[in-house]
Amino acid sequence: MQNFLTRLIGRAVNAPSRPEGAAPPEAKASRVGPLVALYQMGKPVWTPRDYGALAREGFQRNAVVHRCVRLIAEAAASVPWLAYDGRRELDDHPLLALLARPNPREAGAAFLESVYGHLQVAGNAYLEVVALDGEPRELFALRPDRMRVVPGADGWPEAFDYTIGGGTVRFRQDEPLPPILHLSLFNPVDDHYGLSPMEAAATALDIHNAAGAWNKALLDNAARPSGALVYAGPQGTNLTDAQFERLKAELDDQFQGAANAGRPLLLDGGLDWKQLSLSPKDMDFIEAKAAAAREIALAFGVPPLMLGLPGDSTYANFAEANRAFWRQAVIPLVKRTAQSVAQWLGPAYRPGLTLIPDLDGIEALSSEREALWRRVAAADFLDRDEKRAATGYGAAKR
Incomplete structure (x- = not known):
């Protein structure tokens, strides 16, 4: 099948030109x-x-x-x-x-x-x-x-x-x-x-x-880039699960959303805010x-x-x-x-x-038409029909 397609494509591309004097094909x-x-x-x-x-x-x-x-x-x-x-x-x-x-x-x-x-x-x-x-x-x-x-x-x-x-x-x-x-x-x-x-x-x-x-x-x-709350309490201690969930809920309720933009964040217990993203x-x-x-x-x-x-x-x-x-x-x-x-x-x-x-x-092109009409009207070497043709109109009716 591949050889058949290759031969077919080759004949289509390399078809011989029409001999000199031969009649052209009926369809192009x-x-x-x-x-x-x-x-x-x-x-x-x-x-x-x-x-x-x-x-x-x-x-x-x-x-x-x-x-x-x-x-x-x-x-x-x-x-x-x-x-x-x-x-x-x-x-x-x-x-x-x-x-x-x-x-x-x-x-x-x-x-x-x-x-x-x-x-x-x-x-x-x-x-x-x-x-x-x-x-x-x-x-x-x-x-x-x-x-x-x-x-x-x-x-x-x-x-x-x-x-x-x-x-x-x-x-x-x-x-x-x-x-x-x-x-x-x-x-x-x-x-x-x-x-x-x-x-x-x-x-x-x-x-x-x-x-x-x-x-x-x-x-x-x-309305502020994200950051991180860093716990800097006594060495070897971490926030309890209850403290972590309470802090997360408080941030979501009190500081997230456009209505809370600019509200101060009060940190205690060794918490420190570190900004992470670029402004x-x-x-x-x-x-x-x-x-x-x-x-x-x-x-x-x-x-x-x-x-x-x-x-x-x-x-x-x-x-x-x-x-x-x-x-x-x-x-x-x-x-x-x-x-x-x-x-x-x-x-x-x-x-x-x-x-x-x-x-x-087109109203936006009216200034161009006015300029064209002024130039054509000032061309004294053109007769009336030539001026009409220059502006896109046919000859005047006689």
Whole structure:
């Protein structure tokens, strides 16, 4: 069997080139396809990451991650989309109406917010279309942790398995309108699943969460580091069991917890307090937590200034940081999502249909538009139509 696979792989990799003048093959295919197919063997590929752990430790329990995901998802979902047939803008189109009301339970902004949120938390997002007579009627955002990729004979996804409540639904992708659109962020080490920004910032996330847990434990223990009570009584004597239990109970009741912070500890009978742990200042604890927070924001592409993190002076002011956030984190995400949705659903309506984000509808970029309009208006060597084209508008109607 091994020799057979070796010969098969050798023929796939070292296939002879087409003789000069010979007709090209009728179907195009990747030369590495047979290798990918052998590697995957046509079975469901399970994601190597724990989406639930990322969601719990990151989005649910970390304020920096939570705010980064919400900022990106809400900002991206607020960008309106425009439909074009070639270069002609379509003022009214069924696809725009579907995106505005994707299903009976969600409005367009809420639906897109779920899609972008899944992308930031899991690195993957899955959209399901419900069609009637080949026309898309409803859209749903499915949870990434319940979806599995099923590679086909060529190694690329031929179906998706969605598992919930002990049951599995298979969505085959060989239909005229594929029922599932898989959006993923770039992952250099996985053929099928995207890489979440949270995974890139996993170390910083653990440090930030551990710092918060340490703070909480410090407050629960009278807001002071732990230490030891040393018995220095007469030589050869120790505390009796009754004395030890009484002392332990007294410490728990009278000196543990934030409400008892600062209460003096009265020692008698040869007892002496010895501090064991380092102070927060010695550990440089606060700065380590702030550095971890900035690293998390860096992984998501959110300027730390927008999160109110201390010690960051990269941007001159909040408006500059906000523009950088939109240009570097939000707009590229919206553009690639709009292109994917148009490529997926566009053929169901008409060839050449495209979706483009309406950047003029972004309030944060209004100052850039005003500056552009002033420069174009001052260009006397341009006529009216040229000025309209320079600002992204078509020729004026005659």
